[in-house]
Amino acid sequence: MSHLPLSRRGFLRGTAGLAGVTALSSLPLAARAADKLTVGFIYVGAKDDYGYNQSHAEGAAALKSMPGVTVVEEEKVAETVDVTKTMESMINFDGATLLFPTSFGYFDPFILELAPKYKTVRFEHCGGLWTDKDPKNVGSYFGYxxxxxxxxxxxxxxxxxxxxxxxxxxxxxxxxxxxxxxxxxxxxxxxxxxxxxxxxxxxxxxxxxxxxxxxxxxxxxxxxxxxxxxxxxxxxxxxxxxxxxxxxxxxxxxxxxxxxxxxxxxWNWGKVYTDFLTKVMAGGTIDNFVRGGLAEGFxxxxxxxxxxxxxxxxxxxxxxxxxxxxxxxxxxxxxxxxxxxxxxxxxxxxxxxxxxxxxxxxxxxxxxxxxx
Amino acid sequence: MTDLGLWAVPVAILGGAIRVSTPFLFVSLGEVLTERAGRINLGLEGTLVFGAMAGYAVAYESGSAWAGVLAAALAGVIFGLLHGLICSLPKVNDIAIGIALMLLGTGLAFFFGTPYVQPVAPRLPAIDLGFWSGIPQVQAALTVNVLFLAGIALALGMAWMLRATRVGLILRVVGDSTDAARAMGLRPNAIRIGATAAGGAFAGVAGAYLSLFYPGAWSQGVSSGQGLMAVALVIFARWNPLNCVWAALLFGGAGALGPALQSVGLSEGYYLYYAAPYVLTLGVLIATSSPNRATAGAPGELSITK
Missing domain, CATH: 3.40.50.2300 (Response regulator)
Structure with a gap:
């Protein structure tokens, strides 16, 4: 992920976009339902690793067929400040309002530090332990x-x-x-x-x-x-x-x-992600703390x-x-x-x-x- | 399974040395050949990764592991030729080109390699040299791949070639002094391109060993930087093919230390054991360095010695 120096034009465009998102988010939830939604997935390794990252990428692929949903992905993002750059670029340049940074090490401190800056973006982290003290626009989900x-x-x-x-x-x-x-x-x-x-x-x-x-x-x-x-x-x-x-x-x-x-x-992330997106597209919000096991199909x-x-x-x-x-x-x-x-x-x-x-x-x- | 107690550690180091050393050996031999002709090819990591991918893909599609090795060697020749040709242009820095080709090789390998992560390709055969032992661990440690033996034969052959043959002499002259080579009527650029291409072929074969024998699967992390370490091994081995064998065995064995110690119960501080190969490198480099002969054995035309 290259670090893009922020030009004045880019900054203005970004802030204009943010202002738009902020205005949008002040509308009642129902008004936002069935809107277009850009979802960002971030993987720590190659998304074809025949393992953890692939299980998430297959879940993300299941979303691509949902109407109105655009999926952006980036693989091999290290558990360092790299993930912050990737998240900011997905938010500012791709217009993502729902992020799934899927690796354990992304949560603390990278997501927890970035979330207060982008209050209208939803950060859904896999495996982290969300508590009441953490930002409300952060959620965590995992399977037992x-x-x-x-x-x-x-x-x-x-x-x-x-x-x-x-x-x-x-x-x-x-x-x-x-x-x-x-x-x-x-x-x-x-x-x-x-x-x-x-x-x-x-x-x-x-x-x-x-x-x-x-x-x-x-x-x-x-x-x-x-x-x-x-x-x-x-x-x-x-x-x-x-x-x-x-x-x-x-x-x-x-x-x-x-x-x-x-x-x-x-893992069975396809079901989990489809359920999440169905809820969001209908105007609902994902709970901050979601868990499920064999019984729930996670x-x-x-x-x-x-x-x-x-x-x-x-x-x-x-x-x-x-x-x-x-x-x-x-x-x-x-x-x-x-x-x-x-x-x-x-x-x-x-x-x-x-x-x-x-x-x-x-x-x-x-x-x-x-x-x- | 026999319980070996602490003897498990030396057995594991022996096994690790044999299993893990082959890619180090081939890449470092390829780099010795290239550098003895006066070029540095830092791109061998990229060649290794691309060779691993090409070898795996061809082995899977054709059903023959040896076809995969051949394809990897050919891919290595192409990367080597590319490096050699570009570096023959005036005022081109071979180190910069090497880094560019390293990124190109890994990038292309990742791009073309995606469909081959999941399928299982045929593996290279191994020779069981541990048949005399009744202990399964020793038998497993002495399961030797043909390429390992080929690598040792190659090192011996290269040492003899450089010391006693006309081809070796030509290579050394080109590597030590372009002017002297020209005076002899040789064409330094053509010889360097040939040496770089041959070196690339070795690195390609090293990649095929990774994906077709040990660890025996193609994935983006398959090299974990072994190509880069092998290039550094050349300095460590003082541009001598026989020393490359020892250096490769040492690095292979040191890599087995961490898992082996954990398996006998010495599990505290495994991150420290995993740093063993690097600590070893530092230690040996310090021990063998001296202000008088800092780059002893280095070919005179290398861009780092000029």
């Missing part, structure tokens, strides 16, 4: 994919023979830690002696390092492997090549190794692979039914982290919707690895 990862863990628990499963993780942020913990807890619902080895690569997309991490996990004896990186293709291929079973993430990766693929946790499971045993299928189906019914919890006290510290006291139960889980900073007992 950890429950889908827990179901991955159940299949992994049945498939592992070495009682050791592996996780290739990018960065130790709450959502990644939650997924690692859920993967192990799912496996431990099958056999409490199972452990999970985690290796952090430190980057969202670093194929050579992901392949090295996968090999290291296989060398350490892990025989079921999953990942939380932007594009899990390399991890899946390398693990299957070493003879390990794999659980997918972000998208359905079963085509890479159909015999080794157990199941996978997939996330879904890949079809079970041929390597999944009948016992695993049964436990998978029973657990999925319990999750869909609601009130299901995997984070129940007493629970210790892997340094022996008690993180959830006895009697405390966190449901999947509990906001406290979104600031998770520990790995539960049985995970071999460290958060720093």
């Amino acid at each position: 994919i950890d429950m889908a990862v827990y179901l991955n863990g159940i299949c992994a628990g049945h498939a592992t023979k070495s009682k050791k499963i592996g996780f290739v993780a990018a960065k130790p942020i709450p959502q990644v830690l939650e997924n690692i913990n859920c993967f192990l807890l799912g496996a431990r619902a099958v056999d409490p002696s199972i452990t999970c080895q985690v290796i952090f690569t430190g980057e969202w997309s670093m194929p050579v390092k992901e392949a090295e991490a996968t090999n290291a996990l296989c060398d350490a004896g892990c025989d079921v492997i999953t990942a939380h990186v932007d594009g899990p293709k390399v991890v899946m291929q390398t693990a299957a090549g070493r003879g390990a079973y794999i659980c997918g993430y972000h998208a359905n990766q079963s085509a890479l190794a159909p015999d080794k693929y157990l199941t996978g946790a997939e 996330v879904k499971m890949s079809p079970l692979g041929p390597a999944v045993s009948d016992a695993a299928r049964k436990q998978f189906a029973d657990t999925q039914a319990a999750i869909l019914k609601g009130g299901f919890s995997v984070f129940k006290g007493p629970m210790k982290d892997n340094t022996g510290k008690e993180v959830i006291p006895a009697g405390k139960v966190y449901l999947e919707t509990d906001v406290a889980l979104e600031s998770m900073n520990y790995l539960v007992e049985g995970v071999l690895g460290s958060t720093s």
Whole structure:
């Protein structure tokens, strides 16, 4: 993203445009309904990464067929001041009034600092933790994919023979830690002696390092492997090549190794974004804090692979039914982290919707690895 | 799986050295060839990425991984020729052209590579050199790709060529003194263009190794800057093909250190281990530098030494 020096003419045009938007936004909501709307999507990586960014780009593509909606996109925008420049350029030059900056690191401080400057623009961030103290034109949405990862863990628990499963993780942020913990807890619902080895690569997309991490996990004896990186293709291929079973993430990766693929946790952003836009085009506003899981269709499971045993299928189906019914919890006290510290006291139960889980900073007992 | 305990770390470093070093080796050999003829081609990162894309795409479309390697080499020749031809024009700076071609190569690769992120192309075959060991980790570490062996053979061949053959002598003369080369009746520009094209072919093959063997998939992040690091390795290796082998192995092994240490339980401070290759470079450069022979071995016609 090149930095455009602001000329006087450009500045005047920008302010004129802003004034127009401000005037428009002072109209009653109903009057604005069914207007034209420009929506901006920002991705941290390539939008064809067969993973996280692609899942969002497919969601954005689903909006392009909606009448009156124009979608502008920019990929490979770093989690630095670059994203501020991209957001400002989408607002001032493309006239976007609804932005979806989709990477975790965009939220604080970049979105939170820019939002007060553009009060008429709506910033919808994926994965951030919006609170009442944050600007009202900022919203956050996310899917409870950890429950889908827990179901991955159940299949992994049945498939592992070495009682050791592996996780290739990018960065130790709450959502990644939650997924690692859920993967192990799912496996431990099958056999409490199972452990999970985690290796952090430190980057969202670093194929050579992901392949090295996968090999290291296989060398350490892990025989079921999953990942939380932007594009899990390399991890899946390398693990299957070493003879390990794999659980997918972000998208359905079963085509890479159909015999080794157990199941996978997939995003379903097309539905989420279409629902958002339908609401906005009808004159409504998106809630500041939106979450949904398997029941709401925010996330879904890949079809079970041929390597999944009948016992695993049964436990998978029973657990999925319990999750869909609601009130299901995997984070129940007493629970210790892997340094022996008690993180959830006895009697405390966190449901999947509990906001406290979104600031998770520990790995539960049985995970071999460290958060720093 | 046998539990190796802490022995897992040296085994992983050995495996990493073999798996990760090949692209470093090919790119640095290509750069040695180019620089010994008196040109610097910083664009090899772009050639590497484009080679990775072209190799993957052709392997997928044709069903043959070796066709992919050939296509990557051809693409590398084209980029090398382009660099060589432009730099033959008067008053053109080879470093600036290199950077321009690096951006062009990666940009073109991303543009044409989009449809090939998801499909699975055939992989290059590997030779199992660990059959004698009963330990699965050692077997996995010694699964060696043919290109790795080809790279070592190439390094030996290049070292011999530069030292003992007429072609090597011509290359060195052109690289060390344009005037001397002209006096001998050689055509320095034509020789430099040829050397740059051959160097580009090596970098293209390195890209094909990335996308067709390890990590074995085409994506925009596939190189993670390895082409640039390999160009720097040339200085580290003092323009000597045999040193390139050691330098490449060292960098490959150092890259395996972080994941290996985490897998044996040394998980605190992994960002520090990931910096190991760079700390290593700094350390070795400081250790081998001296005010008297700062650019020992550097060809005399390089634009950085003039």
